[in-house]
Amino acid sequence: MSETHATLVELAQKLYAGDAPGVLALCKRALGEGLAAREVLDAGLLAGMEVVGRDFKAGELFLPEIIVAARAMHAGIEELRPLLAEAASGAAAPRTAVLGTVKGDLHDIGKKLVGIMLEGAGFRVLDLGHDVAPERFVEAVRVERPQLVGLSALLSTTMPMMRTTIAELERAGLAAGTTILVGGAPVTAAWAKEIGAHGFAPDAVSAVERARELLAARGA
Amino acid sequence: MIRAARSRHASLLSADELAALHAAGLRILERVGLELSLAPARLDALCDLGLRREGSRLRFPSALVEEACARAPRGYRLCGQEPALDLDLGGERCYLGLDGSATEILDLDSGAPRPSTRADLAAALRIADGLPQIALTWPCVSAGDAPPAQQPLHELEALLTLSRKHAQAMTVVAPEHARAAVAMAALVAGGREALRARPILSSFQCSTSPLAYEGSALEAALVFAEAGVPCGFWSMTIGGGTAPVTVAGNAALVHAEVLAGITILQLLCPGAPTFYGTSATMMELRRGGVCCGGPEDLWLASAGAELAHRAHVPAAIGTFASGAKASGWQAGVENALSGAASLLAGAELWPGAGLLASARIFSLEQLLLDAELFDYLRAFAEGPGVDEERLALEAIEAVGPRGHFLGEAHTLRHMRSVWQPRLLDRTPWDDWLAAGRPEAADRARDEVRRLLAAPAPDPPRFAAELHALVEEEARRLQP
Ligand code: B1M
Numbered sequence: 001m002s003e004t005h006a007t008l009v010e011l012a013q014k015l016y017a018g019d020a021p022g023v024l025a026l027c028k029r030a031l032g033e034g035l036a037a038r039e040v041l042d043a044g045l046l047a048g049m050e051v052v053g054r055d056f057k058a059g060e061l062f063l064p065e066i067i068v069a070a071r072a073m074h075a076g077i078e079e080l081r082p083l084l085a086e087a088a089s090g091a092a093a094p095r096t097a098v099l100g101t102v103k104g105d106l107h108d109i110g111k112k113l114v115g116i117m118l119e120g121a122g123f124r125v126l127d128l129g130h131d132v133a134p135e136r137f138v139e140a141v142r143v144e145r146p147q148l149v150g151l152s153a154l155l156s157t158t159m160p161m162m163r164t165t166i167a168e169l170e171r172a173g174l175a176a177g178t179t180i181l182v183g184g185a186p187v188t189a190a191w192a193k194e195i196g197a198h199g200f201a202p203d204a205v206s207a208v209e210r211a212r213e214l215l216a217a218r219g220a
Numbered sequence: 221m222i223r224a225a226r227s228r229h230a231s232l233l234s235a236d237e238l239a240a241l242h243a244a245g246l247r248i249l250e251r252v253g254l255e256l257s258l259a260p261a262r263l264d265a266l267c268d269l270g271l272r273r274e275g276s277r278l279r280f281p282s283a284l285v286e287e288a289c290a291r292a293p294r295g296y297r298l299c300g301q302e303p304a305l306d307l308d309l310g311g312e313r314c315y316l317g318l319d320g321s322a323t324e325i326l327d328l329d330s331g332a333p334r335p336s337t338r339a340d341l342a343a344a345l346r347i348a349d350g351l352p353q354i355a356l357t358w359p360c361v362s363a364g365d366a367p368p369a370q371q372p373l374h375e376l377e378a379l380l381t382l383s384r385k386h387a388q389a390m391t392v393v394a395p396e397h398a399r400a401a402v403a404m405a406a407l408v409a410g411g412r413e414a415l416r417a418r419p420i421l422s423s424f425q426c427s428t429s430p431l432a433y434e435g436s437a438l439e440a441a442l443v444f445a446e447a448g449v450p451c452g453f454w455s456m457t458i459g460g461g462t463a464p465v466t467v468a469g470n471a472a473l474v475h476a477e478v479l480a481g482i483t484i485l486q487l488l489c490p491g492a493p494t495f496y497g498t499s500a501t502m503m504e505l506r507r508g509g510v511c512c513g514g515p516e517d518l519w520l521a522s523a524g525a526e527l528a529h530r531a532h533v534p535a536a537i538g539t540f541a542s543g544a545k546a547s548g549w550q551a552g553v554e555n556a557l558s559g560a561a562s563l564l565a566g567a568e569l570w571p572g573a574g575l576l577a578s579a580r581i582f583s584l585e586q587l588l589l590d591a592e593l594f595d596y597l598r599a600f601a602e603g604p605g606v607d608e609e610r611l612a613l614e615a616i617e618a619v620g621p622r623g624h625f626l627g628e629a630h631t632l633r634h635m636r637s638v639w640q641p642r643l644l645d646r647t648p649w650d651d652w653l654a655a656g657r658p659e660a661a662d663r664a665r666d667e668v669r670r671l672l673a674a675p676a677p678d679p680p681r682f683a684a685e686l687h688a689l690v691e692e693e694a695r696r697l698q699p
Pocket of ligand 1: 107
C-alpha cells in the first residue's frame with residue numbers, strides 16, 4: 001500500500017472531527033497540490049468517513065458527531081463534485097433524494113436525521129418537510145427525477161398515507177423510475193412490502209446503507 | 221374506587237435553580253417567540269391582546285405571560301361519570317392514568333407486538349376500569365382498524381363507554397375532531413351545560429418542538445375551552461434533537477412552549493381550566509430514537525412539575541413509559557424511579573401506565589405492573605405515621621426483651637394496613653421453583669387472563685345513541 005499523502009491524512013482527520021471549513025480548505029489545498037479529485041475523495045473524505053462509521057458502530061461516536069462529520073463530508077463533496085463529473089466517474093454524478101414526512105404527520109426529527117445522513121453519503125437531498133401531501137411528492141419527483149424517494153410516518157393514522165403517496169407516484173408513472181424507501185417508528189419491513197415500497201430502514205444509519213444497497217441492486 | 225397518592229412534595233431543585241429556569245422560559249418567549257400557524261385574523265386578535273408579531277412569529281412580553289397565567293385556576297375537578305370518580309387537581313393528590321397512544325400491543329399469547337385494534341383498546345379499558353389505581357383514561361392503544369380520520373372519535377367512544385372514569389382525549393388534535401368530541405361528551409354528560417358543570421372530558425394540545433404550535437391544535441384547544449372542557453398544553457421535547465441536550469436548556473424550552481399555550485388560552489378564554497404537561501426526554505445518542513428513562517428524564521420531570529406549580533397550574537408529567545422492550549428489570553428500575561420523581565415533585569397527573577419501548581408499544585401485563593408500582597409508591601407516600609399509637613411503646617413494653625409481637629393486639633390492629641403486593645413475589649423458594657420460576661410479568665399475564673375471562677359489563681344506557689353520533693360525525697369527516 002502506498003503512503004497516503006499528508007494533506008489527505010489531515011483531511012480525513014478534519015472530517016472525523018466534523019470540521020467543515022477545515023475539510024473545505026484541505027480539499028482545496030489537496031487539489032492545489034495536484035492531487036486528482038477522485039483521490040481526494042477516496043483517500044481523504046471516504047477514508048475519514050470509514051473511520052467515523054467504524055467508531056460509530058462501536059458505540060464510541062454519538063449521532064451529533066456523525067452529523068457534523070456528514071455535514072463536513074457534504075461540504076467536501078460539493079467542492080470536488082464538478083471535477084469528479086469532469087473525470088466522468090459514474091459514482092460522482094450527484095444522486096438526488098426527495099424526502100418528506102407524509103400528509104397529516106408532524107413528526108420530522110427522525111426524517112431530518114435521515115436527510116443529514118444521506119447528504120453525508122453524497123446525496124443531494126431535497127427535504128419537503130412534514131405534512132407533505134402526495135401531490136407535492138409527485139410534483140417534486142416529476143421535477144427532480146430523484147434516484148431515491150424517502151417517506152417517513154410515525155402515526156397509525158398516517159401510515160396509510162404512505163400507501164396513498166406511493167399509489168399517486170405510480171399513477172403518475174413515476175414510481176418505476178425511482179427507489180422508494182420508507183421508515184418511522186411504527187413502520188416495519190412487512191408494511192413496506194405491503195404498500196409497494198422498495199425498502200425499509202429502522203434508523204438513519206441503516207437508511208443510508210439500505211439506500212445504497214437498493215440503488216446498487218438497480219444499477220442506479 | 222380511585223386510589224390517589226398523597227403528594228409528598230420535597231423540592232429537588234433549589235429556589236435559585238427554579239427561578240433561573242422560569243426566567244429563561246420567559247426570556248425565550250420574549251426574545252425568540254414561537255411560530256404559530258394560525259389564520260391571520262387569529263394572529264391579529266392575539267396582537268391586539270398584547271403579543272408582538274413578525275410574520276407568523278409571535279413574541280410574548282413577560283409581563284403579559286405572567287398576567288395571563290395568573291388567570292388560570294390553580295385547582296379544579298376533573299369529573300368522572302359519577303362524583304365518586306372525580307379527581308381533585310388542587311395539589312394534594314397524585315393520580316395515575318393510562319398512558320397512550322401506542323400503535324402496537326404485545327399479543328397476550330405470542331408475546332410479540334402487533335398493530336392495535338379497537339378490540340385491544342376495549343380490553344385495556346375494561347381492565348383499567350377495574351383498577352383502583354387508574355384514575356383517568358387515555359386511548360392507550362390506537363384504534364388502528366378504524367379509518368384514519370375517524371380513529372380519534374372511535375377511541376373517545378371507547379373511553380366514554382367502557383369506563384366511567386374521567387376521559388382525557390389525547391389524540392383529538394384538530395378543531396373538527398374537537399367539536400365532535402365535545403358533542404360526544406355532552407351526550408354522555410346530559411347536555412352541554414351539564415358537561416360544563418361536570419367536565420367528564422379533558423384534553424391537551426402538544427407544541428411542535430422547538431417553539432411552534434400548529435394552528436389546528438390551538439383551534440382545537442379553543443373549541444374545548446369554549447365548551448368548558450379543561451385543556452392543557454404539552455411539550456414532548458427530545459434533548460439533543462428538538463431541544464438543547466442539557467437538562468436545563470430542555471426544561472427552559474418546555475417551559476416557554478407550555479406557557480405560550482397557556483397564555484394564548486388565557487388571553488382568548490380567561491379563566492379556562494388548563495394544565496402544564498410535559499414528557500420531555502432525551503434523544504438516544506447512539507442510534508437516534510427516544511430514551512424515555514434515565515437520570516436526565518428524572519430531572520426533566522421534576523423541573524416540569526415544579527415549574528408548573530410556580531405558574532400556579534396543575535402538572536401532568538409523563539411518568540413510567542420505560543424505554544425497555546419487555547416488562548423486566550429495566551422497566552422496573554426506570555418506572556420505579558420515574559414514579560418517585562413525579563411523587564416528590566407533586567405532579568397531579570401521571571400518564572401513565574402500560575407503555576413499553578419508549579411509548580410505542582402497549583402491554584396489558586405492564587398496565588398491571590405499573591398499577592402495582594403506583595400502589596407501592598402510594599403506600600410509601602402515606603408516610604410512616606409517627607404518632608402515639610403507631611410508636612407502639614405499650615406493645616414494646618408488654619413484649620419486653622426476647623418476646624415476640626406475633627399475637628399482640630397491636631399487631632392485629634395494624635397488620636391489615638401493611639401494604640400487600642399482588643404481583644411482587646414473596647413466596648417461599650420452593651413454591652417459586654414449583655411454579656416454574658415465574659417473573660412478575662408472568663403473574664401479571666395470568667391476572668390479565670383472569671380479568672378478561674370475566675363477563676363483560678353491560679353497555680351504558682347511552683351506548684347506542686353515542687355510537688350513532690360517532691357514525692354521523694365520522695361520515696362528516698374524510699375517511
Ligand atoms: C425514508 O426512510 C426512512 C428511514 C428511516 C426513518 C425514516 C424514514 N423516518 C424515521 N426513520 C428512522 O430513523 C430515525 C432516526 O434513527 C428514527 O426516527 P424516529 O422519529 O423514530 O426517532 C426520532 C429521532 C425521535 N423520535 C421522535 O421524534 C418521536 C417521539 C415521540 C415521543 C413523539 C413526538 C416527539 C412528538 N409527537 Co407524537 N410522538 C410519538 C413518538 C413516540 C416514539 N417513541 O416514537 C408518537 C408517534 N406520537 C403519538 C401521538 C399520539 C401524537 N404525536 C403528536 C405530536 C408530536 C409532537 C409534535 C409533540 C412531537 C414531534 C415533534 C417533531 N418536531 O417531530 C400528535 C400528532 C400530531 C401529528 N398530526 O403528527 C399526537 C396525536 C399527540 C398530541 N396529542 O398532540 C403517538 C402515536 C399515536 C398513533 N395513533 O399513531 C406516539 C407513538 C407517542 C405516544 N405513545 O402517544 C427512525 O424511525
